Amino acid sequence: MPRWPKPPEGSWTEHYSELGTDPMSYEDSISPEFYELERKAIFERAWLNVGRVEQLPKVGSYYTKEIDAARSSVIIVRDREKQVRAFHNVCRHRGNKLVWNEFPREETSGTCRQFTCKYHGWRYGLDGGLNFVQQEGEFFDLDKGAYGLAPVHCEVWSGFIFVNLAPEPSQTLREFLGPMVTDLEGYPFDRMTDRFTYRAEVGANWKLYMDAFQEFYHAPVLHASQSPDNYATAAQTAGFEAPHYQLQGPHRLVSTSGVVTWELDPSMRKPMEDITRSGLFGPWQQPELGEMPSGLNPAKCDPWGLDSFQLFPNFTILIWSAGWYLTYHYWPTAYNRHIFEGNLYFVPAKTPRERVALEMAAVTFKEYALQDSNTLEATQISLESRAVRRFPLNDQEILLRHLHKVAGEWVGEYRSEAVR
Known part of the structure; x- marks a missing residue:
């Protein structure tokens, strides 16, 4: 207390x-050994601030965040319902990085109607759903509904956008912040x-x-x-x-x-x-x-x-x-x-x-x-x-x-x- x-x-x-x-x-x-443990124990489990809502001024606005300590790249986007969402920056086809410009390790931002993979052209909506598969008929019983972008837990507090990379966070963002911060x-x-x-x-x-x-x-x-x-x-x-x-x-x-x-x-x-x-x-x-x-x-x-x-x-x-x-x-x-x-x-x-x-x-x-x-x-x-x-x-x-x-x-x- x-x-x-x-x-x-x-x-x-x-x-x-x-x-x-x-x-x-x-x-x-x-200690390199302690750092390896921190990556798993902290950066793959804690709520991490990745920006503010002003970075997403309109529907389709997005930016990426490289979280090296968690070996992750995240897409933060405002969807068609104006909700802020986050997804792992990974195409579900062959694992290519989905959103990047000339250099795949650099962060980027912009506005789009959908995300298109540079490798084979798979397309994903702002809600993460898989919308298009190139030569879809050549795949075996492919259910597009099962291959949307992998979601990342995302919550907003006072305009600050937080993500949590755990499969299931142990606390909500508000619980994690506590009254000293939420005051x-x-x-x-x-x-x-x-x-x-x-x-x-x-x-x-x-x-x-x-x-x-x-x-x-x-x-x-x-x-x-x-x-x-x-x-x-x-x-x-x-x-x-x-x-x-x-x-x-x-x-x-x-x-x-x-x-x-x-x-x-x-x-x-x-x-x-x-x-x-x-x-x-x-x-x-x-x-x-x-x-x-x-x-x-x-x-x-x-x-x-x-x-x-x-x-x-x-x-x-x-x-x-x-x-x-x-x-x-x-x-x-x-x-x-x-x-x-x-x-x-x-x-x-x-x-x-x-x-x-x-x-x-x-x-x-x-x-x-x-x-x-x-x-x-x-x-x-x-x-x-x-x-x-x-x-x-x-x-x-x-x-x-x-x-x-x-x-x-x-x-x-x-x-x-x-x-x-």
Whole structure:
């Protein structure tokens, strides 16, 4: 159960006694054997976010998602009844990949009336049904009704599209998310349709990159170059501590107070922030969004900065007080590599100045993310030496302990089932 606000005595970590306070091993981030178990135990069983409904604006809109950790490719499509569906991207004839462009390992998107296999021309409707077989009469008692596309469990919450690759999920999406996440219902995600997206291959385990955004202890040091010298020095001297951490099921939350950039002394701001009226914390001109849902700012910070919701296994929703949000995805491709995706969402700009402000926020975010990813490749290299095997974590790193504990529990449960 969540415990907040912070207890008057002791630390956050101590009050979640199941986590322990001992130095932690990162063997789960450097072991090829553990990664193989994660693929089966986590990525073939958990609900995975694969995008938003705005990516499917009309009937026939589709896109593909490569889920390398599950050795799967998925088609997400809006059918003729405007329902969002998902299918395995596999032709039922000879197993060719059904939807792809020039390069079969790359993702693609578009609009169509039906899906046609490039190999032998089999055609499938938007509902996945098999509509046409080339030279059908040469097949033996072929029942087209039995050879539609293989469906993938697909549910939508607040416009976010999730899939589950298990034959039968153990929980509905809503049960899996739990109230800490579903209490965000009512936030105007659907109004924030201007999207800036980044994608990069990172030479580090997926959990290590998640860890980088699960604590702000590093920010005054790693990101010092992004602030004027006097502000960076003051921040490093003071340090940083978020006022609220929360754990619920496999998911995590860190909520923190914030700085209103435009109220800072001008000497504490960068010239480009004044010119564009924007920066890391978003555009200075905030949209009117109405009443916020109960799940935001649980610690009642004033001023409030942001809430970062870490959804297991590999998805983050980070909501800024300035009226925008971003998402992170971490898609494993090996025990020591993954694809990082960042998406920033804003209420659409109405003027050139507003557009410039959005782009300034997007560019600033990119610089911060690059600093984190470069550091984590260095972390991966050093961890794999195994010269040091256990590492002390402070109280602000409680979410790191929780992520690695939950991953270990899912793998442990999978192992237990395998020996029954």
